Amino acid sequence: MNLIDVYSSDSAGILYQLLEERTPQQSISHKAMPTRREHENFIASKPYTAWYLIEVDGEIVGATYLSKQREIGIFIFEAQRANGYGKKAVSLLMRKHPGKFLANIGPENGPSRSFFRKLGFELLQLTYVHE
């Protein structure tokens, strides 16, 4: 497995495909699908400390990032899940950027909750919002 730096590669197209697979439960920060232009501007603004495509045997299977607040984001294409790729990618990310990590997971995202628990994360708090 290789982690490919999004900021120094042409990654917008594949990252947009990942966004198209995302369901509302899987993102608590972005609800609406951005346009392709908005998406490209977002990447160009370098929003995260680190952002990687996950490559396995020459194929991109997903993406992972570390936000400036030390939050981890991970998305594996549905067809590539349950192969251990998510766990390996997050472990690599954590090794590259040692320190404290957070993961913000929606309450209905059971798979991700068990995923992060298996990586040794503990429940810190429940955050409520009123909009």
Ligand SMILES: CC(C)(COP(=O)(O)OP(=O)(O)OC[C@H]1O[C@@H](n2cnc3c(N)ncnc32)[C@H](O)[C@@H]1OP(=O)(O)O)[C@@H](O)C(=O)NCCC(=O)NCCS
């Ligand atoms: C959560 C996600 C990243 C898991 O990736 P994955 O590559 O399928 O997970 P892995 O195969 O590496 O599994 C790692 C561990 O998590 C557990 N796990 C993964 N998916 C699970 C699921 N759907 N239900 C329960 N446990 C699950 C596995 O059993 C495995 O445990 P093990 O270490 O005991 O074998 C993937 O389902 C995904 O991309 N989901 C959509 C995006 C998302 O919700 N991201 C989280 C918000 S940042």
